[in-house]
Every structure is written in C-alpha cells, then in structure tokens.
Amino acid sequence: MHYVVSDIHGCFGLYQRLLEEISFSNRDILFFxxxxxxxxxxxxxxxxxLMSRPNVICLLGNHEDIFRKTARGxxxxxxxxxxxxxxxxxxxxxxxxxxxxxxxxxxxxxxxxRGKLLDWMEGLSRFYEITVNGRAxxxxxxxxxxxxxxxxxxxxxxxxxxxxRMDYRKRYYRDKLLVTGHTPTAFIDPAAAxxxxxxxxxxxxxxxxxxxxxxxxxxxxxxxxxxxTEGR
Numbered sequence: 128m129h130y131v132v133s134d135i136h137g138c139f140g141l142y143q144r145l146l147e148e149i150s151f152s153n154r155d156i157l158f159f160x161x162x163x164x165x166x167x168x169x170x171x172x173x174x175x176x177l178m179s180r181p182n183v184i185c186l187l188g189n190h191e192d193i194f195r196k197t198a199r200g201x202x203x204x205x206x207x208x209x210x211x212x213x214x215x216x217x218x219x220x221x222x223x224x225x226x227x228x229x230x231x232x233x234x235x236x237x238x239x240x241r242g243k244l245l246d247w248m249e250g251l252s253r254f255y256e257i258t259v260n261g262r263a264x265x266x267x268x269x270x271x272x273x274x275x276x277x278x279x280x281x282x283x284x285x286x287x288x289x290x291x292r293m294d295y296r297k298r299y300y301r302d303k304l305l306v307t308g309h310t311p312t313a314f315i316d317p318a319a320a321x322x323x324x325x326x327x328x329x330x331x332x333x334x335x336x337x338x339x340x341x342x343x344x345x346x347x348x349x350x351x352x353x354x355x356t357e358g359r
Contacts, residue, residue, distance in 0.1 A: 129259050130353075131266060131330075132344040133160035133308025134188070136337035137167025137228065142176070144355040145342055153182055158255065160308040161188020161268035161289065166225035166337045171232045171244070178247045187251035188268040188308065189289040193220045194229060195248040198241070253288040254280055256303075259347040263303035270307045274299050298327040306345070311335035323352045 130149055135142045151157060159177055163185075164170020177183050197220050200213040220226035233241060254267040265271075271283060272291020295315045299305055311333050313320035321341040324331040330350070336342040340357035 128154075129156045129158065129257070129347040130344050131158045131160065131306050131332060131347060132342070133268065134162040134311075134333040134336065135159075135167075135173050135342065136162055136190075136225075137164050137170035137173060138336045138340075138342060139167075139169035139172045139176075141336055141340070141342040141355055141357060142173055145344060145353070148355050149344070149346075149353055155182060157183045158257075158266055158306075159183060159185045160266060160306070160332070161186050161251070162190045162308060162333075163188070164194065164226075164229040165190045165220075166228075168228055170229040171236065174244060174247070175240075178243070184255060185247075185251055186255060186266060186268055187248070187253055187285075187289055190224065190226070191248045191251060192285070192289055193224060194226065194233075195245055197221075197226070197230065198233065198245055253283075253285060256280075257347070262347070264306055264347060265300065265303050266306045268307065269293070269309035270305060271299065293329070295324070295327065295329050295331060298329075300328055304328050304330055306330045306332065308333040311338070313339075322354075325350065325352075 163173040177185055197217050221230055257264050267288045269289050269291055270293035272287035292310055312324040312331050313335055315324050315331055321334050321339045323343045323345055330345055332345055334341050334343040343352055343354045345352055
C-alpha cells in the first residue's frame with residue numbers, strides 16, 4: 128500500500144502510533160510531505176526515523192528548508208552582511224516558526240549525526256508524481272503556489288512548493304489529485320478541524336497534529352483516511 132502523511136512537527140509518539148495503526152511493513156511505501164520537526168518536542172527523533180527507512184519517500188517542507196539554512200550558516204564562516212542575514216533566518220525559525228526545541232536538540236548531537244541530518248535535508252525533493260490504481264497524484268508540501276497551467280513543475284520555484292498557500296476552493300488539476308500538507312485543515316474549513324479534507328481534487332492532510340493531538344494519513348489505493356490520537 129501507498130500512504131501519505133505530513134506535518135508531524137515533532138510528535139514522535141503519534142508518528143509511531145500511526146505506523147502501528149497501518150501495520151506499516153517493508154511491502155508498503157510511505158510518502159512524507161515535510162515538516163518533521165519544530166513546535167513539538169521530538170523533531171530530531173522523527174527525522175532520524177524517517178531517514179532510516181528505505182521505503183519512506185520524504186519531500187522538503189518549509190521547516191526543513193529553514194532548518195538547513197540555519198544549520199549550514201552556523202557551520203560556515205560568514206561575512207558581516209551574511210551574519211546579519213543568518214541572524215534574521217535564525218530568529219525567524221526559532222522565534223516565529225517554533226524551531227527553538229529542534230535547534231537546541233540538534234546542537235547536542237554528535238557532529239556525525241548532525242552531518243547526516245543536514246545531508247538528508249539537502250537531498251529532499253520538492254514534489255513527487257505517482258499513479259496508483261489508475262489515479263494520478265501530485266504530492267508537494269504546500270502545493271504549487273502561483274500556479275500556471277502551462278508552466279512545467281520543474282520550472283517552478285522552491286518557494287512555490289514549500290511556502291505558498293493554495294486556494295482550496297479552486298480545482299487546479301482535472302486529471303490528477305493534489306495532495307498537500309502545510310495548511311492545517313481547520314484553516315481550510317473549520318468543520319474539518321483535525322481531519323483530512325478531500326474536495327476539488329485536493330487532498331489536504333495536515334490535521335494540525337501538534338495543536339490538536341490528532342495525526343492523519345491517506346491510503347492512495349483507496350483514499351481511506353486513517354487517524355491516531357494522543358492517548359489512544
């Protein structure tokens with residue numbers, strides 16, 4: 128089976144419970160759409176588990192992107208202007224985007240583990256296309272921002288895939304389903320808070336786990352929604 132999950136945000140217990148709930152095995156494929164860390168307490172553990180599994184395909188989220196930029200800058204010799212830019216990135220991540228727990232945990236890691244995590248983040252793809260049971264899917268963390276029907280995906284900017292917000296009232300593709308995280312479904316439709324949202328050829332799977340204690344995923348073969356909740 129092919130499963131998709133996103134925006135775990137350091138909720139390691141929920142992530143492990145989800146793998147148990149779907150009986151995840153080496154015969155399955157799990158697509159992770161980004162934002163493994165930040166806001167929650169165990170982002171490093173989530174990332175290291177994801178990267179250790181050969182049948183997990185991970186995409187880049189905005190939180191991985193700002194993490195890697197902060198870490199690479201910290202390791203480099205920066206000019207005065209570069210140092211000021213790095214400080215802005217660092218404060219944006221640790222202040223506005225909940226990266227303080229992740230940053231402190233990363234600093235405590237041995238150098239070898241830090242290097243492996245950075246190399247993993249540097250290798251993450253921006254999007255992934257797959258056909259399952261005759262259905263075509265486009266997977267991306269945030270979607271395809273500033274969408275233009277005639278524009279090849281390869282020509283889109285990174286920012287479009289990991290930061291821009293989609294208009295979920297709009298059907299962008301007629302021939303494929305667009306699967307995204309990034310925007311908690313409660314912001315798409317308050318009635319969908321804590322649940323996957325499937326409409327207009329969108330499948331939005333960020334259930335806001337770090338806020339509501341509920342992590343969801345979708346099986347691409349059946350479009351079945353699977354959920355786990357804290358304490359259960």
